[in-house]
Amino acid sequence: MDAMELDRRHFVAAGLSLGATALAVGGQPQLSTSQDASKRIRVGVIGCGSVSGSYLPHLAKCPYAEVVSLCDIRPERAARRAAEFKIGRHYPHIDQMLAGEPFDLLVNLTDMQEHEHLNREALASGKHVWSEKPIANSLAAGEELLALAKQKNVRLWGAPVVVTSPQFAFMAKTIASGALGRLAAAHADYGHTGPTWSSFFYEKGGGSMPDLAVYNLTTLTGLLGPARAVAAMVSIVTPQRSIDEKGEIAVAEEDNAMVLLDHGNGVISHTQSGFNYFNPHGHSGAHEERHTIAIVGNRGLMGLAGYDWEPRGVDLATEEHPQFRRHAPDAEGYVWQQGASLAAESLVTGKELLVTPEHALHVVEIITAARESQATGRRVELASTFKWPLVA
Ligand SMILES: NC(=O)c1ccc[n+]([C@@H]2O[C@H](COP(=O)([O-])OP(=O)(O)OC[C@H]3O[C@@H](n4cnc5c(N)ncnc54)[C@H](O)[C@@H]3O)[C@@H](O)[C@H]2O)c1
Numbered sequence: 001m002d003a004m005e006l007d008r009r010h011f012v013a014a015g016l017s018l019g020a021t022a023l024a025v026g027g028q029p030q031l032s033t034s035q036d037a038s039k040r041i042r043v044g045v046i047g048c049g050s051v052s053g054s055y056l057p058h059l060a061k062c063p064y065a066e067v068v069s070l071c072d073i074r075p076e077r078a079a080r081r082a083a084e085f086k087i088g089r090h091y092p093h094i095d096q097m098l099a100g101e102p103f104d105l106l107v108n109l110t111d112m113q114e115h116e117h118l119n120r121e122a123l124a125s126g127k128h129v130w131s132e133k134p135i136a137n138s139l140a141a142g143e144e145l146l147a148l149a150k151q152k153n154v155r156l157w158g159a160p161v162v163v164t165s166p167q168f169a170f171m172a173k174t175i176a177s178g179a180l181g182r183l184a185a186a187h188a189d190y191g192h193t194g195p196t197w198s199s200f201f202y203e204k205g206g207g208s209m210p211d212l213a214v215y216n217l218t219t220l221t222g223l224l225g226p227a228r229a230v231a232a233m234v235s236i237v238t239p240q241r242s243i244d245e246k247g248e249i250a251v252a253e254e255d256n257a258m259v260l261l262d263h264g265n266g267v268i269s270h271t272q273s274g275f276n277y278f279n280p281h282g283h284s285g286a287h288e289e290r291h292t293i294a295i296v297g298n299r300g301l302m303g304l305a306g307y308d309w310e311p312r313g314v315d316l317a318t319e320e321h322p323q324f325r326r327h328a329p330d331a332e333g334y335v336w337q338q339g340a341s342l343a344a345e346s347l348v349t350g351k352e353l354l355v356t357p358e359h360a361l362h363v364v365e366i367i368t369a370a371r372e373s374q375a376t377g378r379r380v381e382l383a384s385t386f387k388w389p390l391v392a
Helices: 003-026 052-060 075-085 094-099 112-124 139-152 166-177 208-224 336-349 357-376
Strands: 041-046 065-071 089-091 105-108 128-131 156-158 183-191 229-235 240-243 247-250 256-262 268-274 291-297 300-307 310-318 325-327
Touching: 041 052, 041 094, 041 336, 052 065, 052 075, 052 336, 065 075, 065 094, 065 336, 075 089, 089 094, 094 112, 105 112, 105 336, 112 128, 112 139, 128 336, 139 156, 139 357, 156 336, 156 357, 166 208, 166 300, 166 310, 183 208, 208 256, 208 268, 208 291, 208 357, 229 357, 256 357
Parallel strands: 041 065, 041 105, 065 089, 105 128, 128 156, 183 268
Antiparallel strands: 183 291, 229 256, 240 247, 256 268, 291 300, 300 310, 310 325
């Protein structure tokens, strides 16, 4: 038996013993007829490209999930992942997937522009949904999805999960304690030279904001509160790109973004993202050590070392301790690809997540408002909000 198999059996045993009692307490929506409370959530994964290579190993070790089917419009990709992860069924179209092997939770890992209609179809057929970002292409469409989920008594969640890291918790606690004094400003950035494996990143509805800034916007609104207004400039720096298997394409969505948010009470944040950023740590940005997020008040300053999706610790300097000191240096098991596993856990145990669809939709509205601000040259007021502050 290999190490992963051993892990899996250990986790499964833990999951089976937890499931029955916890579900009864949690009062979550019912699982499908093929499922009872003592079993794991049956999961279908749609989109078997790059990111599925990060999600599937995590789901394979999750005590609350069992991946039972896969789907990709490129059937060879679904077949390859099915063989790799020993998954019984795979399909070339969502309709066949929904009509095939029964499952409870759809994990949507397709192109950004495909999420909305696939999420809608899954919710309409009574599936819970965990979606990669974005959940939908606009706030209005996302609100309709949420209403559909409520009507069908199923759950809808979306990436990213940055608010579940111990570093986020430390920063939220530090702000709440007043250690930074009167909050004033924050900055966040994330960039690299852009994916080469798929063109959707550069097509309408793509861009660096929904792919990269989405992490920072989730963190900053999570820490500083829902934004009231957006002012932004976005641009296209590289009008043509070379994409694997496709060749040259015209870039139709921003690859360079500067977004200002008004969080109320005078607090202003700035997020920048782009697909033209030289990154000494390469595309993945792994092992980044510099502060990619900084938050300052009149009595303290805090910097997140590394990216919010892969944080390495929080450096804090205050009036009382002006030398930077490192806090929360341990990931404590947090990884950015844990979202679908957290969703399965929540469905089994009834434990609510800090990740909410309302927060994800607020970020969708920020991104569409940033595009509008660029197009009109104006500051754009926001309508959406979410339950805040975020405390575990
Ligand atoms: N690649 C990463 O490291 C990474 C990290 C975090 C988040 N994400 C997010 O994950 C999502 C997918 O990104 P990716 O890099 O894996 O892209 P990808 O192009 O490698 O994979 C997407 C897959 O979805 C399939 N697909 C597209 N439309 C479909 C449909 N209607 N039905 C079934 N399958 C369909 C494609 O054939 C492709 O195999 C995006 O939202 C991206 O922002 C990616």
